């Protein structure tokens with residue numbers, strides 16, 4: 001139900017009565033007051049939509065009263081009733097006080113109706129506007145909450161998905177690993193050493209972890225190499241060696257094309273490249289070899305030397321360190337090797 005509460009304020013009882021009578025058959029709930037003070041009491045107690053006040057009243061003029069109304073209840077639509085002769089004098093005050101309209105005495109019945117209809121329509125419009133503003137604000141708040149929730153849900157799901165894909169590939173990497181290292185610990189050591197070098201190099205922890213995880217997959221391509229070649233005790237034939245070298249390219253292929261595995265693919269393909277360009281499969285030289293692959297290649301060789309394989313016993317740490325030192329600038333990036341040795345010798 002729209003608000004149709006109308007307050008009439010006039011110190012002259014006859015005027016109030018006359019207005020009341022004329023509006024009797026209209027839809028308004030009429031409140032009446034005989035002074036500004038009384039009018040203010042009524043707007044305090046009732047939800048008034050439109051106030052129509054006489055201008056010429058003792059103590060508080062109509063304009064003064066309506067200014068108080070505006071201050072206390074700005075949503076109420078304000079009308080002034082003024083003698084025709086004093087309109088000129090009042091017009092400035094009307095404009096200053098943001099009064100919606102005025103009715104001059106004596107008024108016509110049609111004029112009164114039209115003024116009140118417009119006033120209540122304006123009141124409805126402002127009320128609807130306010131309601132829509134509040135609704136929009138609430139909806140914006142809700143949208144914000146939904147967005148925040150959605151954002152964290154997407155992040156959570158993405159990370160779950162990445163974990164799941166990671167786990168799949170890691171299982172495959174471990175399966176490949178199991179073909180020539182029964183303990184399955186080789187890849188874990190490579191991961192730790194690679195991460196340590198990354199951190200010592202100054203990479204952020206998240207980047208170091210990413211390279212560490214990617215390093216686990218460096219030999220995933222060995223899944224393609226037959227056991228009889230992987231575990232052969234004697235030297236490999238040329239054909240066997242070709243198959244063996246292919247594990248780098250096979251690994252890169254297994255790791256697909258997703259951006260997520262870019263680092264893992266670089267490591268898989270290039271961890272047998274050498275600083276001097278004599279490695280495989282591409283013969284890359286120096287810094288042309290991807291950074292992560294340069295790190296993994298050091299960790300891979302060191303770990304192979306210090307642990308037993310079917311074709312060789314484990315070397316003591318000191319002997320392995322001495323051996324890889326001789327390979328600085330031949331097989332390994334000298335700066336990264338220095339970092340690696342500073343960690344190992346500690």
Ligand SMILES: [Fe+2]
Pocket residue numbers: 218219247271272
């Ligand atoms: Fe390898």
